[in-house]
Amino acid sequence: MAEPLPPGVNAKRMADALERFRRVVGDDWVFTGERVASYHDPYTIPNDPMRYKAHAAVAPASTEQVQEIVSVANDLRVPLWTVSRGKNFAYGGAAPVLSGSVVLDLSRMNRILEVNEKFGYALIEPGVSYFDLYRHIQDRGLKLWLDVPDPGWGSIVGNALDHGVGYTPYGDHFMMQCGMEVVLADGKVVRTGMGAMPGNSTWQLFKYGFGPYVDGLFSQSNFGIVTKMGIWLMPEPSGYRPYLITFPREEDIEQVVEIVRPLRLNNVIQNAATIRSLVLDAALFTTKSRYYSGEGPIPDSVAKQIMADQEIGMWNFCGAMYGPPAITDALWAAIRDSFASIPGAKFYAPEDRKRQADILRHRADTMRGIPKLTEFGFLNWNGGGGHVGFSPVSPTTGEDAMKQFRMVSGRVREYGFDYMGLMAIGFRELHHVTVIVYDQTDPKERDKLNELFRLLVREAAAEGYGEYRTHIHYMDTIAGTYSWNNNALMNMHQKIKDALDPNGILSPGKSGIWPRHMRDGTKT
Amino acid sequence: MKHMAVVTLVGSAFAYLAMPATGAEMTGKEVFDHYCSYCHGSGDGPGTMQLGRSRGRDKALLTERTDLTPEYIKFIVRHGLRSMPPFVPSDLTDAKLKSLAGFLAK
Numbered sequence A: 001m002a003e004p005l006p007p008g009v010n011a012k013r014m015a016d017a018l019e020r021f022r023r024v025v026g027d028d029w030v031f032t033g034e035r036v037a038s039y040h041d042p043y044t045i046p047n048d049p050m051r052y053k054a055h056a057a058v059a060p061a062s063t064e065q066v067q068e069i070v071s072v073a074n075d076l077r078v079p080l081w082t083v084s085r086g087k088n089f090a091y092g093g094a095a096p097v098l099s100g101s102v103v104l105d106l107s108r109m110n111r112i113l114e115v116n117e118k119f120g121y122a123l124i125e126p127g128v129s130y131f132d133l134y135r136h137i138q139d140r141g142l143k144l145w146l147d148v149p150d151p152g153w154g155s156i157v158g159n160a161l162d163h164g165v166g167y168t169p170y171g172d173h174f175m176m177q178c179g180m181e182v183v184l185a186d187g188k189v190v191r192t193g194m195g196a197m198p199g200n201s202t203w204q205l206f207k208y209g210f211g212p213y214v215d216g217l218f219s220q221s222n223f224g225i226v227t228k229m230g231i232w233l234m235p236e237p238s239g240y241r242p243y244l245i246t247f248p249r250e251e252d253i254e255q256v257v258e259i260v261r262p263l264r265l266n267n268v269i270q271n272a273a274t275i276r277s278l279v280l281d282a283a284l285f286t287t288k289s290r291y292y293s294g295e296g297p298i299p300d301s302v303a304k305q306i307m308a309d310q311e312i313g314m315w316n317f318c319g320a321m322y323g324p325p326a327i328t329d330a331l332w333a334a335i336r337d338s339f340a341s342i343p344g345a346k347f348y349a350p351e352d353r354k355r356q357a358d359i360l361r362h363r364a365d366t367m368r369g370i371p372k373l374t375e376f377g378f379l380n381w382n383g384g385g386g387h388v389g390f391s392p393v394s395p396t397t398g399e400d401a402m403k404q405f406r407m408v409s410g411r412v413r414e415y416g417f418d419y420m421g422l423m424a425i426g427f428r429e430l431h432h433v434t435v436i437v438y439d440q441t442d443p444k445e446r447d448k449l450n451e452l453f454r455l456l457v458r459e460a461a462a463e464g465y466g467e468y469r470t471h472i473h474y475m476d477t478i479a480g481t482y483s484w485n486n487n488a489l490m491n492m493h494q495k496i497k498d499a500l501d502p503n504g505i506l507s508p509g510k511s512g513i514w515p516r517h518m519r520d521g522t523k524t
Numbered sequence B: 001m002k003h004m005a006v007v008t009l010v011g012s013a014f015a016y017l018a019m020p021a022t023g024a025e026m027t028g029k030e031v032f033d034h035y036c037s038y039c040h041g042s043g044d045g046p047g048t049m050q051l052g053r054s055r056g057r058d059k060a061l062l063t064e065r066t067d068l069t070p071e072y073i074k075f076i077v078r079h080g081l082r083s084m085p086p087f088v089p090s091d092l093t094d095a096k097l098k099s100l101a102g103f104l105a106k
Helices: A011-025 A033-039 A063-076 A130-140 A156-161 A252-265 A278-282 A300-310 A325-339 A359-366 A374-380 A398-414 A443-462 A472-481 A484-500 B002-011 B028-040 B046-055 B070-079 B094-104
Strands: A056-058 A080-083 A102-105 A111-116 A121-124 A177-183 A189-191 A225-232 A240-247 A274-277 A315-322 A346-348 A385-390 A392-395 A421-425 A429-439
Touching: A011 A056, A011 A063, A011 A102, A033 A056, A033 A102, A033 B070, A063 A080, A063 A102, A063 A177, A063 A225, A111 A130, A121 A156, A156 A225, A240 A252, A240 A325, A240 A359, A252 A274, A252 A315, A252 A325, A252 A398, A252 A421, A274 A278, A278 A300, A278 A315, A315 A325, A315 A359, A374 A385, A374 A429, A374 B046, A385 A443, A392 A398, A398 A421, A398 A429, A398 A443, A429 A443, A443 A472, B028 B046, B028 B094, B070 B094
Parallel strands: A056 A102, A080 A102
Antiparallel strands: A111 A121, A121 A225, A177 A189, A177 A225, A240 A315, A240 A346, A274 A315, A274 A421, A385 A429, A392 A429, A421 A429
């Protein structure tokens, strides 16, 4: 099947663009035909095979090459879809929203430009993965820790730009970025914050510089191409104590979250801890078929059997304490005493766990910044391979947590899926991330998933819950829920888009932001 | 001045490349260790678990398989299979893939 062309670009113009891209990056780094297959969404949702399909990909090695590619794209009005490493798999991978786009793949820009142990930061390019920076730090014996999300192969820059989260005290990745270099659609390069000042030495130390703070404009957006980013790294603490607390009943989530809120606000819970549901944790190391061969979600009797076998609860709270023993001992006393009020709560340290393949042993690595891919064991739960994240944000209250859990788990189970959810603890909010694992090879199941997802979005929005991040298939839908004051925010985004990228060549459709000439429905 | 040092690092050969550009010099085992081992390198890796579940325990560990051909390995790496996503040629280059295929297709 031929690769699609973007709207308004004929085959001749696209061929001209690709030829000029080859002159910029070399023949080996422009991918067409069969070689574009790797850029498709591996867990596609729609049944139309031409949706979200790239025409080609181009992989520059430097900021200068990015500038030249942008210049060609502007000349010929060819849309680019930028990815750092393209590993954002639950959200579309490297695939573009607009079919026919050329993927601007920054994987080759993988230089670690500086790691500063004294101040705790790194300056990196978008192609640097968590594995890469971790190895770099380990090889040099630096006393620094990363914060990692579950996919260790992902881009540090890309994850921060998509507002990803991890598990250490530095778990809010965009909060920990400091200073960017950005190629704008007109080819100009800007450095943000203190990087704008010649002779300054605090580009990676102070975020705001002088005047408007613009870094956020380049996250989840299509206003520029980030080619360098500073990221703060945690000094290795003098002590580390991970723990797991399990809770036996679904309704415990209300009390758990009420206990969590003051502990997190007061930094007694120091890290971006998570409360995870039974099936999500069990699925890392076992499969559904081992316990249940019936249709639909597992019944309660099976849930109880899994809890006993895997030594986990209906909810599982994984956290960690960082610092010298005098501090962690005091923190643990406060945490343990707080959660002990929940009947049936059980407390574990890693040495208490019997299994080698165990959720706390695994989390003990990620909560100290060791990148892994273990999390993707959950894809084996039913063997279907596909997964997508539904990720509304709520206040950290027991009432909201319970309401969200009831709403989402009820619908997910109604549609025949198991509830696999987690609540990631921010300072004042919860990211309630529900992973829906589906059989991507079954068109009917994809349709069912799509119907379910849209229903979840509608029902969440009706209750005032908005998603913080989403798959490319739902970007317009989610953007439409942020509609206060007659879509005032989207209108502002569009004005910025028109000013910075008048030809609309950068990632059309990202986060629901379309160029002016595609806002009338011609985009598809 | 610190600023001068940073500028030098940003713009010069002092910067550290996370991976060689083409990978032509990497052995097949090195490519496997770098790209594949997190999922396929041990008994509890997600890829090993998936293969054990779908193909049987004797086919779970890729490094112990004797039925893999270079063509099959190249196809799966570029297209993915069920839960395994594809690997783009800008990162796992054709040269690295050739080395990997040679290593696994004993």
